[in-house]
Amino acid sequence: MWDFAEMSSDEVASLRARYEPLTQSIRELIDAALHVDADNQVVDQAKAQIDAAAELLRAHPASTRQGMALTPEGESIPWDNLGNGIRNPLAPPLVVEHTGPTSARIDVELGAAYEGPPGHVHGGYCALVLDQILGEVASRGSIETVAATGTISLRYLRPTKLGRLHVEAEIQRTEGRKIFITGHIADEDGTTVTAEGLFIVLRQ
């Protein structure tokens, strides 16, 4: 259903070593830009450096963008994914740890860039985090199984504080190609958002 770039584990390691530090630097730049209070001269100077970096990168465009890679060993590597992409500065990234065949967790720290109400995580980003972990559990972290979101329902118990979050999800039952999964997000004070999702298996 989706296109992948096939590449060896060595090639993946080489690209990761090249682009992961660049991505991390942009993440830190974003955070710095959200915390600065400077005059026009300083801001314009930083902008000029950023524009120069962008111009340098644009001078070497990829012929085709490869959002995901697949190794002969069956490992899938998310390059561009908004949730967990190694090359996407918008991804914290959300690293999903499979805690069993039907369950997973994410531990992540979200800073100013993920804010909705002042001091709190954007409610829509809570939905994104839960969509990400439910989808990963549905697919069991394997490229062999592709599961698409059918429906997802979220209940907001209270605002989620920015900072360290713990996220869990678990398959409740399966019916043919339908997988029913629940999950939740917790901040330092406990559960803030719960989710129920129905995923559909597209390919096995």
Place this chain on the structure above:
Amino acid sequence: MWDFAEMSSDEVASLRARYEPLTQSIRELIDAALHVDADNQVVDQAKAQIDAAAELLRAHPASTRQGMALTPEGESIPWDNLGNGIRNPLAPPLVVEHTGPTSARIDVELGAAYEGPPGHVHGGYCALVLDQILGEVASRGSIETVAATGTISLRYLRPTKLGRLHVEAEIQRTEGRKIFITGHIADEDGTTVTAEGLFIVLRQ
């Protein structure tokens, strides 16, 4: 319920003129980084320029971060909001246009940074977009009314293509402090995701 920084319209205009171009430059840097295919030397050179810009910004830290501003005229300005923040490079931004007292729309173009499945918008970001517009409709774009998400349910009809999107939302009915709102996202081929939300009015 939330903290705001009070500032005059002139002050808002001055800060917007200072930080909006910086934010836009970082958005373009992110897009360039997702489309580059260069050797280590080029990538390291760009990274050094980015690190220099971040160091310059970090040398002028704000004493307190002000995620949102409120003018004496009652206008609220989102600085840091993940969905529509003028100063947040992660925000496309999602500019909500109120088409009536109970309805609104967003027209936005989403590029590589918002990808989930290759070539398509991250399903969780569709949820974020719908949460944003439903929340804005619930609050009617006014700081006088603060509405919190109670529940939101999303139905994914098919994957949403990256590119130009049209989003609409409308209040269906209100019951005391409860507001029931529906919305949908459409790509160039039509509706891809629908949403139903229940919002709770916290303050009027």
